[in-house]
Amino acid sequence: xxxxxxxxxxxxxxxxxxxxxxxxxxxxxxxxxxxxxxxxxxxxxxxxxxxxxxxxxxxxxxxxxxxxxxxxxxxxxxxxxxxxxxxxxxxxxxxxxxxxxxxxxxxxxxxxxxxxxxxxxxxxxxxxxxxxxxxxxxxxxxxxxxxxxxxxxxxxxxxxxxxxxxxxxxxxxxxxxxxxxxxxxxxxxxxxxxxxxxxxxxxxxxxxxxxxxxxxxxxxxxxxxxxxxxxxxxxxxxxxxxxxxxxxxxxxxxxxxxxxxxxxxxxxxxxxxxxxxxxxxxxxxxxxxxxxxxxxxxxxxxxxxxxxxxxxxxx
Numbered sequence: 001x002x003x004x005x006x007x008x009x010x011x012x013x014x015x016x017x018x019x020x021x022x023x024x025x026x027x028x029x030x031x032x033x034x035x036x037x038x039x040x041x042x043x044x045x046x047x048x049x050x051x052x053x054x055x056x057x058x059x060x061x062x063x064x065x066x067x068x069x070x071x072x073x074x075x076x077x078x079x080x081x082x083x084x085x086x087x088x089x090x091x092x093x094x095x096x097x098x099x100x101x102x103x104x105x106x107x108x109x110x111x112x113x114x115x116x117x118x119x120x121x122x123x124x125x126x127x128x129x130x131x132x133x134x135x136x137x138x139x140x141x142x143x144x145x146x147x148x149x150x151x152x153x154x155x156x157x158x159x160x161x162x163x164x165x166x167x168x169x170x171x172x173x174x175x176x177x178x179x180x181x182x183x184x185x186x187x188x189x190x191x192x193x194x195x196x197x198x199x200x201x202x203x204x205x206x207x208x209x210x211x212x213x214x215x216x217x218x219x220x221x222x223x224x225x226x227x228x229x230x231x232x233x234x235x236x237x238x239x240x241x242x243x244x245x246x247x248x249x250x251x252x253x254x255x256x257x258x259x260x261x262x263x264x265x266x267x268x269x270x271x272x273x274x275x276x277x278x279x280x281x282x283x284x285x286x287x288x289x290x291x292x293x294x295x296x297x298x299x300x301x302x303x304x305x306x307x308x309x310x311x312x313x314x315x
Contacts, residue, residue, distance in 0.1 A: 001044075001181055001200045001201055001202050001203065001204070002037070002040065002177075002202055002203055002204075002209065003177070004209075004212070004272070005272060005275075005276070006040075006174075006177045007037070007209060007212060007213050008216075008253065008272060008273075008276065009173060009276065009280075010033060010036055010037050010213065011033065011213055011216050011217050011220075011253065012246075012249055012250065012253060012276065012280065013036070013170070013173065014029055014030075014032065014033040014036075014217055015217065015220055015221070015249050015252075015253070016245070016246065016249055017029065017032075018221065019224075019245070019249070026218065026221055029217075030214060030217055030218065033213065033217060034210070034213070034214075036170055037202075037213065038202070039168060039170075039171075040174050040177075040178060040202065041100075041202045042104045043164065043168070043171050043174055043178045044178050044181060044182065044199070045097070045100040045101060045103075045104050045106060045199075046104070046106055046164065046167075047154065047178060047179065047182045048091060048097055048100075048182065048185075048199075049097075049101050049106045049108065050108075050154050050160065051088060051091050051146065051149075051150065051154075052088075052091055052092045052097070052101070053108040053115055054088075054115060054118065054119055054122075054149075055082075055083055055085070055088040055089075055091075055092055056092075057112070057115040057116065057119055058082055058083050058119060059083045061119070062078045062080070062083065065078060066078075079132050081131070081132050081137070082128075082131075082132065085137075085142045085145060085146065086139050086142045086143075086191065087139070087142045087143045087145075087146045087186070087189055088142075088146060090189065090193065090195070091146075093195055094195055094196075094197065095195055095196050096196065096197060096198045096199045097199065100199060111163060114159060114160070114163060117159065118153050118154070118157065118159075118160070121153060122149055122153050125152075127145065127148050127149075127152075128145075128149075131145050139190075139191040143186065143187075143189060146186060147183065147186050147187065150182065150183065150186065151183065154179075155179040155182075155183070161175060181200070185199075185200060212261070215260065215261075216253060216256055216257065216260075216261075219256050219260050220249075220252050220253055220256045223252075223255075223256065224252060227251070227252040227255045227256065228248065228252070230255060230296060230299075231243075231248065231251050231252070231255075231292060231296075234292050234295045234296060235292060238288075243288075244281055244282050244285060246277075246280055246281040246282075246285070247277070247281050247282070247285050247288060247289055250273045250276055250277055250280070250281065250285075250289060251273070251289055251292055251293065253273060254269055254270065254272075254273040254289075254293055255293075255296065255300070257269040258296075258297065258300060258305075258306050259300060259305045259306060262307055262308055262309045263308070263309065264308075265308065266297060266306065266308065270290075270293055270297075273289060273293070274286055274289055274290050274293075277289050
């Protein structure tokens with residue numbers, strides 16, 4: 001579930017926090033780093049629970065309509081198509097999702113106004129009206145409606161982001177990735193899926209991914225001065241204090257990967273950190289980081305510090 005890019009961002013954030021303080025415990029920061037990684041599983045559950053809650057809110061609205069003192073014909077005989085949407089019903093009844101919501105104690109009751117705003121907005125959309133007006137729908141059409149609803153009214157909705165930021169300020173950085181994982185999960189749902197189907201695991205290979213995170217974090221700290229000197233020596237036209245802190249962190253992480261992780265291709269490392277610089281550093285960082293790393297790679301290779309092993313990696 002978690003990509004290496006997402007894990008790199010987590011390490012980057014932990015290094016930034018660590019380097020702002022002096023003489024702090026590395027193990028304490030590593031513990032917080034791992035905690036922040038595992039918290040993404042909770043965010044995934046929150047996103048799925050928003051779909052459960054929207055269906056629940058829609059169902060409750062229909063029940064309230066029937067209970068009116070002077071109900072209309074529509075109140076007494078409502079269109080049940082949305083609350084009977086096969087994908088929403090599945091998500092609401094899936095045992096693994098129920099367990100996850102209970103584990104994280106996920107509760108939306110105090111955010112009824114938020115659910116009302118989202119559902120009311122969705123009800124007035126052409127997508128909703130077209131779906132509700134059709135007499136029947138296939139599983140694929142039900143799934144497509146849920147995906148469109150999620151993309152347009154959950155994933156891209158600022159008020160939902162604010163809700164999650166209230167719970168955990170760091171989740172704003174996980175927003176993009178977890179939304180992608182949720183959409184992938186929705187797209188892969190099938191009518192034959194068991195109600196006991198497990199949610200996707202947090203890691204592709206937990207032991208390998210956690211080793212990557214811990215080694216990258218600790219080795220960047222251990223070799224920070226050495227990496228700093230390498231960078232400064234190649235940045236001859238820049239004074240050290242003019243280089244952005246985040247640029248230093250990204251380049252140190254790149255050097256660490258190049259020299260300490262023999263199974264990661266050089267091109268992958270270079271591309272990853274240049275991409276990260278676009279979102280997490282200055283507008284000029286991409287060109288600057290690319291230039292410094294381009295100079296360092298042949299130097300490190302010449303010194304025998306870059307040694308890649310594995311199929312297609314040996315140069």
